Amino acid sequence: MTGPSRRALLQGAAGLAALSACSSGPEQGSPTTAYGVHQAGVTTAQQGFGNLVVLDLHHAPIVPVLEALGEEIERLVSGRAADVPEPGDLTVTVGVADPGLVLPTFARDTFGPEHCGGDLVLQVCGSDPVAVLAASDRLTRDHAVRWSQLGFSGAAGKDGFGRNLLGFHDGIVQPRGREELSAGVWGDDGSTVMVVRRIVLDVEGFNDLAVDQQEAVIGRRKSTGAPLSGGHLTSPLDLAAKTPAGAYLIPVDAHVRRAHPLATGRPLMLRRGYSFAGEQGSGLLFISFQRDLAEFIQTQYRLDAGDALNRYLRVTASGVFRVLPGFSASRGLGASMNADR
Numbered sequence: 001m002t003g004p005s006r007r008a009l010l011q012g013a014a015g016l017a018a019l020s021a022c023s024s025g026p027e028q029g030s031p032t033t034a035y036g037v038h039q040a041g042v043t044t045a046q047q048g049f050g051n052l053v054v055l056d057l058h059h060a061p062i063v064p065v066l067e068a069l070g071e072e073i074e075r076l077v078s079g080r081a082a083d084v085p086e087p088g089d090l091t092v093t094v095g096v097a098d099p100g101l102v103l104p105t106f107a108r109d110t111f112g113p114e115h116c117g118g119d120l121v122l123q124v125c126g127s128d129p130v131a132v133l134a135a136s137d138r139l140t141r142d143h144a145v146r147w148s149q150l151g152f153s154g155a156a157g158k159d160g161f162g163r164n165l166l167g168f169h170d171g172i173v174q175p176r177g178r179e180e181l182s183a184g185v186w187g188d189d190g191s192t193v194m195v196v197r198r199i200v201l202d203v204e205g206f207n208d209l210a211v212d213q214q215e216a217v218i219g220r221r222k223s224t225g226a227p228l229s230g231g232h233l234t235s236p237l238d239l240a241a242k243t244p245a246g247a248y249l250i251p252v253d254a255h256v257r258r259a260h261p262l263a264t265g266r267p268l269m270l271r272r273g274y275s276f277a278g279e280q281g282s283g284l285l286f287i288s289f290q291r292d293l294a295e296f297i298q299t300q301y302r303l304d305a306g307d308a309l310n311r312y313l314r315v316t317a318s319g320v321f322r323v324l325p326g327f328s329a330s331r332g333l334g335a336s337m338n339a340d341r
């Protein structure tokens, strides 16, 4: 890893270490395994910290790099690497650039070429930010970092959900169970498409709104997370519900209405983003996993065309990668890729 990138990571860690005590969740902390049909870190219960690192390989053949990464990842998560003696629930997810996966330019994109593209992405997550950073350092040491972002998730409240920097519950509506995950997330070969978007939020501007105005922007209650159409946190949205005067209870430009899969006719994507705060501003490192890139693109077009949240955000980095199928001791991480790449 280059000097400045490593320094930035460590500075971020110092600020965030204090938060690690807050990160808890039913399945957090348990050791993970690198091996399986799918890579870890997609449907794994979200850990407290996530570090996203995009690498440039400068035309080095990718398959040997992947093979070496896979072996190192297995050593790291099983606690056999000297750099990370106590990995806890560490997971590392690897994605590769794919010429068939291209994102168009969206309305709120404000980044230059250095904050998109790249050959490879590593998503390193865990409850212990020190382990996350040590593992990131170990894995990226021999490569050029294009951009990276460290993030943290809000501690789960009594209702089991964390909040983002706007103070709203996040990650309520997600694909769950085998059927929804195979419809919306996993490809037939066990891979998935990962979209990453570093979204800087105008948190102050949003907080200047009265709470009922904030709720109209999102489409949910700030206190309970319930949809504005009624019910409780996990009640389905009723997009048809109206006031006696005929206005939609969930406004036409509310984020949850614009993002709802009914509007795109596509299955639901899995969102697994992390908040961030620091030199890059404050916001959400949006990360989604979907079977088909069109799931993301069509949703983002719907947001571009009329999401009330657009007034409070801009995107400062972006990427799309194919998360390779899971691997094992006998079938390495690069096995699914063409050997001459």
Ligand code: HEM
Pocket: 164, 166, 168, 169, 170, 171, 172, 173, 174, 197, 199, 201, 218, 220, 237, 255, 256, 257, 259, 260, 261, 269, 271, 283, 284, 286, 296, 299, 300, 303, 309, 313
């Ligand atoms: C900083 C930017 C964003 C913020 C603060 C944000 C926040 C939220 C919040 C608070 C919810 C409601 C709780 C939940 O179901 O998780 C939500 C739902 C959702 N968001 Fe976002 N979001 C952002 C960007 C995006 C982007 C870029 C996409 C995809 C293109 C997206 C897709 C969704 C989807 C699919 C839902 C579930 C909608 C439903 O109820 O069916 N969000 N988001």
